[in-house]
Amino acid sequence: MTNVAVIYYSSTGNVHKLALAAAESAEKAGAEVRLRQVAELAPEAAIASNPAWSAHREATKDIAVASLDDLEWADIILFGTPTRYGLPAAQLKQFIDTTGGIWAKGKLVNKVVSSFTSTSQTHGGQESTILALNNTFYHWGAIIVPPGYADGIQFDIKNGNPYGASHVGYNNEAPGTENLAAIEFQARRAVEIGTALKRGLEATA
């Protein structure tokens, strides 16, 4: 069995919806899946000032919070984050910054990783967000598996982001069917490649 951890941050629900679709797709592809949100860091006053943020937080309070064990357990890690000024959200970065201990023990080597994001603008920094996460993965010795143009769905102009599924919600519209198809493909591809890599590594161990 291939283990997949979907680890994400979402304040108003867009990345959460992509993460759910990624988890379902990975399960359908035969993986065992853990869906995990990272811990919230924002001050209560900031959350309370945004009704969509408060409502989403309440609606997802039962989703388990990501731990280092989830990273060690996973063969494949799918990371989701909204874009924040062209970068990943601090909440996800904070979680990543707790990995020093397991990184030093080599526990993140050969993990298959793939990332997805959500913005409010078409040119709002999707690629810079995903590339910023990738910087971390080089340090881990992880294997980045992007969607590329490895499936016809990627040629659809509304999907088509080879770096990773990228939703755009100008007025906070939730991800639609094309975004969901893109993340489903990305998760499926990560499971395929991750499973093949795992088998290959086990065969040569």
Ligand SMILES: Cc1cc2nc3c(=O)[nH]c(=O)nc-3n(C[C@H](O)[C@H](O)[C@H](O)COP(=O)(O)O)c2cc1C
């Ligand atoms: C502090 C902050 C910074 C943001 N920076 C960007 C940005 O650089 N580009 C962009 O297009 N959208 C930006 N956004 C919008 C969010 O990325 C967008 O609303 C996203 O869909 C939120 O995802 P979520 O619903 O999962 O929280 C920003 C939002 C906030 C609150």
